[in-house]
Amino acid sequence: MITLTDLLLLLVGYTLCALGITIGFHRMLTHKGFDAPDWIRAFFLICGSMALQGPAIKWAATHIQHHANSDEEEDPHSPVKSFFHGHVGWILDDFQADVPRYAAPLLKDKLVVFISNTFFLWVALGLLIPYLIGGWYGLLWGGAVRIFLNHHVTWAVNSVCHTYGGREFVTTDASRNNFLIGLLAMGEGWHNNHHAFPRSANHGMHWWQIDPSAYIIGVLEKVGLMKNVVRIAPERLAKRRLKADLAEERDVLPGVVLEGSSAAAALATAVAEVVSQTTAPQTQL
Numbered sequence: 001m002i003t004l005t006d007l008l009l010l011l012v013g014y015t016l017c018a019l020g021i022t023i024g025f026h027r028m029l030t031h032k033g034f035d036a037p038d039w040i041r042a043f044f045l046i047c048g049s050m051a052l053q054g055p056a057i058k059w060a061a062t063h064i065q066h067h068a069n070s071d072e073e074e075d076p077h078s079p080v081k082s083f084f085h086g087h088v089g090w091i092l093d094d095f096q097a098d099v100p101r102y103a104a105p106l107l108k109d110k111l112v113v114f115i116s117n118t119f120f121l122w123v124a125l126g127l128l129i130p131y132l133i134g135g136w137y138g139l140l141w142g143g144a145v146r147i148f149l150n151h152h153v154t155w156a157v158n159s160v161c162h163t164y165g166g167r168e169f170v171t172t173d174a175s176r177n178n179f180l181i182g183l184l185a186m187g188e189g190w191h192n193n194h195h196a197f198p199r200s201a202n203h204g205m206h207w208w209q210i211d212p213s214a215y216i217i218g219v220l221e222k223v224g225l226m227k228n229v230v231r232i233a234p235e236r237l238a239k240r241r242l243k244a245d246l247a248e249e250r251d252v253l254p255g256v257v258l259e260g261s262s263a264a265a266a267l268a269t270a271v272a273e274v275v276s277q278t279t280a281p282q283t284q285l
Contacts, residue, residue, distance in 0.1 A: 002141065009130045009142030010149075013050075015186075017126070017150045020047025021059075022186045022213045029112065030060040032254055033201035034217060034229040038111055045115045050126030051150045054097075055116035060253075061103035062095070066158075067198055068102065068250070068258040070173035077158040080174065087152075087159035105255035153184045161191035168205070169196035169240040171249060177209070187211030196240045198252045199230045205237060 024044025027033040045056050053059055062076055069075040076095050079086030085093075099107070106112050115122070130142025165176030169192055181189030182204070188194070190203040190211065204211030220226040240248065250258040 003134075003137070005134045006137050006141040009134050009138050010146050013126070013130060013142045013146040014149055016047045017051035017146065018153065018186045019213060019216065020044050020049070021051050021053065021150070021154060022188050023216065024048040025053075025056055025059050026063065026188070027201050027213065027217070029056055029106065030063050031199045031252055032230075033199055034221070034226045036220070036226045040220070040225055041111060042115065045112065046122050046125075049115060049119050049122035051154070052123050052126075052147050053151065053154060055119040056112055057099055057103055057106050057116040058097040060106055061097035061099045061101075064102040064252050064256060064258075065098065067195070067252045070171075070175065070195060070249075071162060077155075079159045079162050083159050083163060086162060087155045090158075102256065103253070105253065153181070154188075156181050157185055157188050157191060161189055165189075165192070167192045169193065169237075170242065170244045171195045172244050172246060179210075182210055187213040195249060197232045197236070197248065200232050201229045202231055205232070 024041070025048040028036065028041065028044060048056060048059070054062075066075055066077065071078045071080050077086050077090040082089065097103075127139060127143045130138040130146075132138075134142060160181055161176050161178050162174050163176065165178035165181075167176060171192060173195055175192040175195040177192045178189040181191075183189070187203045187210065190205070190209050193205050193209070194200070194203050201217050202211060202214040203209075204214055217226055217229060221229050236248075239245070252258065
């Protein structure tokens with residue numbers, strides 16, 4: 001029978017690992033949405049590693065490749081190929097991240113390299129802690145079930161958020177904002193917002209777009225533990241509601257230059273109204 005300890009191990013473990021992915025792996029490491037001292041960076045990167053989604057540098061390289069080729073042939077996990085492929089099939093295809101091409105600047109960061117190279121140590125620690133607290137049932141709920149949920153919620157950003165939801169900004173891909181995934185993934189479900197402004201530390205652009213990761217970043221900024229937080233001015237938001245900006249979409253990580261076609265941006269702008277009307281009747285999960 002599941003106990004309160006089991007539930008707490010699941011809830012706390014899921015929350016820390018989810019924040020490790022979205023704040024550590026995604027907004028901090030992949031997009032440099034803010035700066036933080038090494039101990040803060042290490043904490044979030046270790047929590048993200050415990051989610052068992054691969055070493056930090058490979059995770060970042062995969063995500064940058066996604067931005068560089070979003071919903072095109074070279075996108076690692078676009079549901080345009082199939083919903084199953086976007087969710088989990090891309091992993092079963094034994095996809096390998098191209099780190100030198102997409103994440104070379106991260107190889108110069110000694111802390112990031114160390115945590116990436118010791119990935120399995122942090123995975124093991126993430127399983128050992130719930131076992132020491134709750135025994136085998138602790139390992140089941142705080143380890144296996146927690147990893148299962150972290151995986152599928154993260155993968156849902158790839159699959160669900162390129163299939164179901166609304167679009168506020170014109171982008172060259174099919175990214176969507178999805179309220180449910182926004183909640184479960186600590187703000188990551190506001191995916192159209194993210195593809196429009198990849199380096200923004202805030203994915204929720206309105207008060208009603210719940211973004212726990214952005215709230216935590218804001219609090220840590222106020223107490224002086226984070227700085228240079230990237231946010232988007234209102235005039236830039238207004239502009240992107242009308243037309244695509246490929247340069248903005250390709251601004252994913254300082255030091256990484258992604259190629260793109262101006263024709264793609266022009267095409268996205270031309271069909272923006274059609275896309276908006278097509279997605280409007282869809283139910284947000």
